Every structure is written in C-alpha cells, then in structure tokens.
Amino acid sequence: MKNESYKQLFDRIPEQNISSEIETRVMIRIERSRVLHARIYFGIHTISIFIAIAVCVPVAQSFITTASTSGLDSYLSLLTSDGSYVLSSWKDLSLSIIETFPIIQTTLILGLVLVIGNSLRRGTRYLPSLTIHNEIHNEHMVSA
Amino acid sequence: MTSDEELIKKVKTGDDMAFQELMSRYTKHIFNFILQYVKSREEAEDVSQDTFFKTWKYMKRFKDGMKFKPWLFTIARNTALDYIKKKKAITFSSMESDEDDNFNFADTLSDNDPLPPELFARKELANELSEAMTDLHPDHKSVLMMHYHEDMTFEEISEIMKKPMNTVKSWHHRSLSKVKTKLLHRKSS
Numbered sequence: 001m002k003n004e005s006y007k008q009l010f011d012r013i014p015e016q017n018i019s020s021e022i023e024t025r026v027m028i029r030i031e032r033s034r035v036l037h038a039r040i041y042f043g044i045h046t047i048s049i050f051i052a053i054a055v056c057v058p059v060a061q062s063f064i065t066t067a068s069t070s071g072l073d074s075y076l077s078l079l080t081s082d083g084s085y086v087l088s089s090w091k092d093l094s095l096s097i098i099e100t101f102p103i104i105q106t107t108l109i110l111g112l113v114l115v116i117g118n119s120l121r122r123g124t125r126y127l128p129s130l131t132i133h134n135e136i137h138n139e140h141m142v143s144a
Numbered sequence: 145m146t147s148d149e150e151l152i153k154k155v156k157t158g159d160d161m162a163f164q165e166l167m168s169r170y171t172k173h174i175f176n177f178i179l180q181y182v183k184s185r186e187e188a189e190d191v192s193q194d195t196f197f198k199t200w201k202y203m204k205r206f207k208d209g210m211k212f213k214p215w216l217f218t219i220a221r222n223t224a225l226d227y228i229k230k231k232k233a234i235t236f237s238s239m240e241s242d243e244d245d246n247f248n249f250a251d252t253l254s255d256n257d258p259l260p261p262e263l264f265a266r267k268e269l270a271n272e273l274s275e276a277m278t279d280l281h282p283d284h285k286s287v288l289m290m291h292y293h294e295d296m297t298f299e300e301i302s303e304i305m306k307k308p309m310n311t312v313k314s315w316h317h318r319s320l321s322k323v324k325t326k327l328l329h330r331k332s333s
C-alpha cells in the first residue's frame with residue numbers, strides 16, 4: 001500500500017524543466033535518419049539496376065549467338081515465309097523451335113528485367129526522402 | 145484525449161505529429177527520471193534525446209497489449225545505463241548493486257509509519273529531501289520517484305528494472321528508511 005504522506009513528501013521535489021528545443025532536435029535526428037536510410041536504399045537499388053543492365057548485355061549477345069548457331073533463326077524465318085509448310089508440319093516445326101530455343105539465356109534476361117523493374121519501383125519510393133525537409137530545419141533555425 | 149496506444153498506431157504509419165504529441169506528454173517525466181542517473185542537466189538532455197530517438201526507432205517492436213509508459217521508462221533506464229557505462233562516471237559493478245538482490249522479507253513490507261506532520265511545515269523540505277536522496281543508488285532513487293512521483297506499481301517498476309518484484313520492494317523499503325532517517329535526524333539536530 002502506498003503511504004500518502006510519502007507521496008506528499010516526494011511531490012515536494014521540484015520538477016526540472018527541460019529545454020523546449022529537445023523535441024525539435026529529436027525530430028531533426030529522425031529526419032536525418034530517414035534521409036540516410038533512403039539514401040542507402042536508393043543507392044543499393046541504383047547499383048542493382050546498373051549491374052542488371054551490365055549483365056544483360058553479354059546475356060543478350062549470348063542469346064543472339066545461340067539462336068543463330070542452333071538454327072532457331074531459320075526456323076523462325078520459315079514461320080513468316082512459307083505458310084503452307086507451317087500448316088502441314090506445325091508439329092515438327094514447334095518441336096524444332098523449342099529444341100533450339102536458348103532457354104537459359106531467356107530465363108536470365110527475364111530475371112534481369114524483373115530485377116530492374118523491382119529496383120526501379122522500390123528506388124523511386126525513396127526519391128522524396130532523399131533530402132531533409134525544409135520545414136523542420138526552418139523550425140530549428142527559428143527556435144535557435 | 146487520444147490514448148498513448150492510439151498515438152503509437154499512428155506513429156507506426158509514419159505520422160510525425162503523433163510522435164511529437166507522445167514526446168510532449170513524456171519529455172518532462174523522462175528528463176526528471178534520467179536526472180536520477182546522470183549528474184548534469186546537459187547530460188540528462190542528451191540522454192533524453194537518445195531515449196526518444198530510440199523509442200521512434202524501435203517503435204515496431206511495441207506490440208499490442210503492451211503499456212507505453214513502462215516501455216518508455218525501460219528504454220530511458222537502459223539508455224542512461226549505457227551512457228554511464230560509456231562515460232565510466234560510475235563503475236558498472238556499482239550500478240548493478242548485487243548485494244541488494246539478497247532481499248529480506250521484512251524489507252518488502254510497506255512503510256506504514258506516517259511521516260510526522262510538522263515535517264511538512266519545513267520551508268527547506270524540498271532541498272533537504274533532494275540532499276537526502278543524493279547518496280542513494282540511482283536505481284533506488286528511481287524506484288522512489290517512479291512509485292511516488294509517477295504513480296507506478298511495483299509490478300511495473302520491476303518490469304522496467306528487470307528485477308524481481310521482491311527486490312524492487314526491498315530497494316523501496318531500504319531507500320525510504322534511509323531518506324526518512326536522514327530527514328528526521330536533520331530535524332532533531
């Protein structure tokens with residue numbers, strides 16, 4: 001049980017007043033932390049985009065090389081040039097296209113496109129937070 | 145008035161005004177609490193600032209059903225202890241006060257002897273009380289302040305201090321006895 005006379009006693013201790021600036025300083029620290037966080041993540045996503053684009057170039061070259069050496073391009077040209085052949089041997093033609101299609105390179109390219117899209121979407125989310133909001137700074141300058 | 149928990153929900157969605165409102169409710173309490181651990185106002189201001197920053201930073205860890213005030217005071221105490229450890233103003237072993245963990249059952253009883261009414265008539269009582277508390281261990285001072293000034297229960301205090309409730313009661317009883325003895329001794333002299 002709390003003894004009321006002790007409560008009265010401790011209520012006599014004067015409360016110390018704190019500088020009113022502290023709340024502004026905390027808000028500035030929070031803002032700075034947000035900006036730092038945004039810059040780090042924006043940087044990570046930007047680097048990811050550049051790496052993905054850089055990897056895309058040799059993968060695309062490999063796709064073109066594989067497609068030409070495997071005969072895929074000739075099968076594809078048949079699709080547009082000889083309609084009667086396509087209709088009569090569509091089964092064989094489809095199998096040949098699937099066999100010669102560079103699946104690994106295509107998967108890689110699709111994956112890289114996904115990485116670029118995801119990084120663009122996430123990176124742009126941090127764009128508004130890259131700089132410190134002026135209101136908080138102005139408020140701090142006025143109070144200072 | 146919006147409850148602390150409702151404000152926290154808003155803070156979690158990124159509402160800075162709600163966090164400012166929470167801060168303005170507790171800044172003075174936290175500052176006075178931290179003053180029990182550090183020596184100067186400037187240090188207390190720095191530690192208070194760190195406390196509120198950490199509160200914002202770890203807000204996601206605040207779960208539904210938790211009480212904000214004890215949680216905030218726990219952060220404040222930990223921040224103050226970290227600050228003291230860094231400054232080495234007080235050796236950490238003395239901050240731990242292991243000897244006080246060996247509580248005596250008699251220590252856990254509440255102090256039912258009321259203070260003499262003439263004590264309250266003394267003009268310098270506030271200063272005398274502050275002086276009487278200076279020799280107390282920071283955690284013990286905090287127990288008194290939280291219990292009598294912040295109206296916290298022993299359960300809440302034990303949660304903040306991360307100590308068994310009997311230990312907290314023991315600290316409370318011993319420090320109260322010390323303060324009372326000093327005040328009454330001063331009176332008689």
